[in-house]
Amino acid sequence: MSWKNAFNSSVGKKIQMSLTGLFLILFLLVHCYVNAMIFYNDGGEKFTEAAHFMGTNIVIRITEIGLFAFLILHIVQGLRLWMQNRKRRNTRYAVSAGNATSKWYSRSMGILGTLILLFLILHIQAFWAPNRFSQTTGNGELDLYGMMRDAFQNIVVVVIYIFGCISLAWHLVHGFFSAFQTLGLAMNKYKGIIKSVGVAFSIIIPLIFALMPLAFYLHWIQ
Amino acid sequence: MEHYNMNLTLKVWKQKNTNEKGRFETYHVKDISSEMSFLEMFDVLNEQLIAEGKEPVAFDHDCREGICGMCSMVINGRAHGKWEQTTTCQLHMRAFKDGETIVVEPWRASAFPVIKDLVVDRQSFDRIIQAGGYVSVNTGNAVDANAIPIEKHMADEAFASAACIGCGACVAACPNASAMLFLSAKVSHLAMLPQGSPERKERVMNMVNQMDKEGFGSCTNIGACEAECPKGISIENIARLNREYLGAMFDGGSKNAI
Numbered sequence: 425m426s427w428k429n430a431f432n433s434s435v436g437k438k439i440q441m442s443l444t445g446l447f448l449i450l451f452l453l454v455h456c457y458v459n460a461m462i463f464y465n466d467g468g469e470k471f472t473e474a475a476h477f478m479g480t481n482i483v484i485r486i487t488e489i490g491l492f493a494f495l496i497l498h499i500v501q502g503l504r505l506w507m508q509n510r511k512r513r514n515t516r517y518a519v520s521a522g523n524a525t526s527k528w529y530s531r532s533m534g535i536l537g538t539l540i541l542l543f544l545i546l547h548i549q550a551f552w553a554p555n556r557f558s559q560t561t562g563n564g565e566l567d568l569y570g571m572m573r574d575a576f577q578n579i580v581v582v583v584i585y586i587f588g589c590i591s592l593a594w595h596l597v598h599g600f601f602s603a604f605q606t607l608g609l610a611m612n613k614y615k616g617i618i619k620s621v622g623v624a625f626s627i628i629i630p631l632i633f634a635l636m637p638l639a640f641y642l643h644w645i646q
Numbered sequence: 647m648e649h650y651n652m653n654l655t656l657k658v659w660k661q662k663n664t665n666e667k668g669r670f671e672t673y674h675v676k677d678i679s680s681e682m683s684f685l686e687m688f689d690v691l692n693e694q695l696i697a698e699g700k701e702p703v704a705f706d707h708d709c710r711e712g713i714c715g716m717c718s719m720v721i722n723g724r725a726h727g728k729w730e731q732t733t734t735c736q737l738h739m740r741a742f743k744d745g746e747t748i749v750v751e752p753w754r755a756s757a758f759p760v761i762k763d764l765v766v767d768r769q770s771f772d773r774i775i776q777a778g779g780y781v782s783v784n785t786g787n788a789v790d791a792n793a794i795p796i797e798k799h800m801a802d803e804a805f806a807s808a809a810c811i812g813c814g815a816c817v818a819a820c821p822n823a824s825a826m827l828f829l830s831a832k833v834s835h836l837a838m839l840p841q842g843s844p845e846r847k848e849r850v851m852n853m854v855n856q857m858d859k860e861g862f863g864s865c866t867n868i869g870a871c872e873a874e875c876p877k878g879i880s881i882e883n884i885a886r887l888n889r890e891y892l893g894a895m896f897d898g899g900s901k902n903a904i
């Protein structure tokens with residue numbers, strides 16, 4: 425058995441999806457914690473301090489490279505799985521079982537992931553990319569808090585962000601449990617707890633994220 | 647249960663052979679008893695077609711008691727019909743109402759090509775078994791069946807996995823046409839018994855590789871397989887298969903794997 429085989433085999437691909445997915449879940453937790461600092465409503469003081477740490481600490485910066493590598497692996501293998509699996513049934517069923525045997529979001533991971541990807545492209549080019557560009561070209565960090573406040577005055581931007589959060593929530597309702605199942609940890613004994621924690625996570629984290637643009641738009645925070 | 651007769655319209659997949667394109671043919675059957683099995687209803691249809699000088703519908707069946715796994719039919723979009731944990735031969739006509747239209751299709755998966763009408767070629771499953779779904783036994787005197795002690799709950803769990811009849815409903819039901827539930831039942835069954843341990847590592851690798859080679863899709867934990875399996879095989883088996891695979895991947899013991 426070669427590593428190449430493990431990389432390309434069906435179960436090997438699943439394991440990569442699972443490990444990268446879990447890492448992305450951890451990232452979400454940290455990202456959500458840092459950004460939630462805006463809710464102090466202190467003109468962005470606490471948030472800017474935390475963002476400065478995240479943007480300059482060497483350990484975080486190295487982890488960030490890993491994060492991008494994992495995100496790309498997750499996307500590449502996810503899209504490969506999606507494309508390949510579609511070809512495994514040449515003639516479609518005339519009548520489909522639909523929701524009688526499975527959940528719509530479990531069947532839609534590829535589409536949900538693609539929606540997240542489109543959102544991420546917009547999101548990264550709005551905040552992360554200009555900030556890092558400014559840092560590396562010697563112009564220092566940008567005022568991310570001010571950028572958020574300005575960007576989220578536009579209702580279209582707010583709607584796009586809320587839509588992105590909803591896609592993420594459904595992706596996670598399946599993904600959270602699925603990741604443990606893939607690693608072989610979802611034995612019947614733990615199934616209930618993994619599912620419950622998964623659903624709670626999938627609601628709470630995207631909800632907090634969605635409240636951020638909304639809070640700026642509705643001037644809950646200045 | 648009250649007995650009743652019914653008239654039905656059937657839309658059945660007709661396909662001459664693997665290469666020809668198939669299509670639906672509409673048939674009408676009358677006075678079907680609610681106590682018939684679904685296959686008996688097909689027998690009535692075929693008798694009728696033969697009497698009319700038409701070609702009967704080809705379908706697979708053997709035991710007609712829910713243990714051989716041959717009776718592959720997707721009925722109104724559901725593998726083996728809508729009754730839970732039931733094979734087509736055990737599905738009774740009381741599951742239908744008078745005047746209903748029933749759509750019957752073969753298992754649809756690239757790894758299960760249609761041979762004729764509702765009959766599909768499931769030899770890909772045989773090749774997966776040949777790749778590792780066995781235990782090697784030395785020749786000589788037969789060993790006493792109880793010579794190796796096995797923990798009761800392990801024996802029970804292995805037995806539950808061994809209940810898989812290899813029907814392929816899991817593949818038919820899976821949006822990815824993945825064979826993971828079948829494979830995981832076979833791997834689990836042997837992984838939980840001491841007799842299966844010498845070949846444990848190669849087994850999982852070789853069987854997964856064979857499954858991929860046969861053109862089945864990859865599992866994405868959708869769970870439709872578990873919902874349609876006539877033997878109630880749980881996706882817990884898939885979790886176990888993944889653990890077995892991880893174990894083999896990080897262990898030198900998998901050298902014998904192809």
Ligand code: HEM
Pocket residue numbers: 438441442443445446448449452498499502503505506533534536537538540541544595596598599600602603604606865866867
């Ligand atoms: C922050 C963003 C994301 C998080 C937290 C996340 C998380 C996860 C998790 C935990 C899984 C389950 C893994 C498993 O089944 O073992 C998963 C599956 C999947 N993800 Fe993502 N994901 C994210 C973004 C994306 C993106 C951008 C795509 C791109 C197209 C994508 C495509 C997929 C697909 C297709 C699957 C299903 C694969 C499978 O179940 O085997 N995801 N994701």
Ligand code: SF4
Pocket residue numbers: 715809810811812813814815816817827828831871874875876877878879
């Ligand atoms: S796991 Fe269930 S559905 Fe799949 S082949 Fe075995 S008995 Fe049939």
Ligand code: FES
Pocket residue numbers: 706707708709710711712713714715716717733734735736
């Ligand atoms: S004919 Fe044997 S299981 Fe249905």
